[in-house]
Amino acid sequence: MTNNSLPLMWRKFPERYLLMGNKCTNCGTAFFPARKMCPNCRRKGKLVDEGMSKEGEIITFTEMFSAPYGFELETPYFIAIIKLNNGAKVLSQIVDSAHEKVKIGAKVQKVFRKISDIDPEGPIAYGYKFKVVE
Ligand SMILES: [Zn+2]
Known part of the structure; x- marks a missing residue:
């Protein structure tokens, strides 16, 4: 079973209950909700999961x-x-x-x-x- 086959509420569970966002390893900016790309660093930034x-x-x-x-x-x-x-x-x-x-x-x-x-x-x-x- 892939992650995408889970009901939306369960896919959203980490984000909603644990305040899971992410963080750019290049400039250190934290994002919530998680972003796909750091607006400061663009492709230079690498985003990793981060609990808020x-x-x-x-x-x-x-x-x-x-x-x-x-x-x-x-x-x-x-x-x-x-x-x-x-x-x-x-x-x-x-x-x-x-x-x-x-x-x-x-x-x-x-x-x-x-x-x-x-x-x-x-x-x-x-x-x-x-x-x-x-
Ligand atoms: Zn950045």
Whole structure:
């Protein structure tokens, strides 16, 4: 059985649950999701699998008051762009965090949460979320 014959959710499993991305061995830039080519080095760069840092900080965030189908019970909630400690950026929901602690520069940590029963392949239905750490 080839990798491609697996259902999409299982092929996506390492990426979604382990935050598996990759890294350019030439310039050291980390990417998530994994890229096929380093935009800095092009063909000179060699990309290797790399697990992403579990910690980082909020670069920017927005509070969502209207939710897509399947998220109605969770409003309002925060969506943030997080810069991980290895330099890669991820988009994630912020959970389990007091409203006033969600701010630019806040340190965050990865947690596992069920995101949606409705559409497991939806664009933000990843297996991870982040919470603000004290
Ligand atoms: Zn590179």
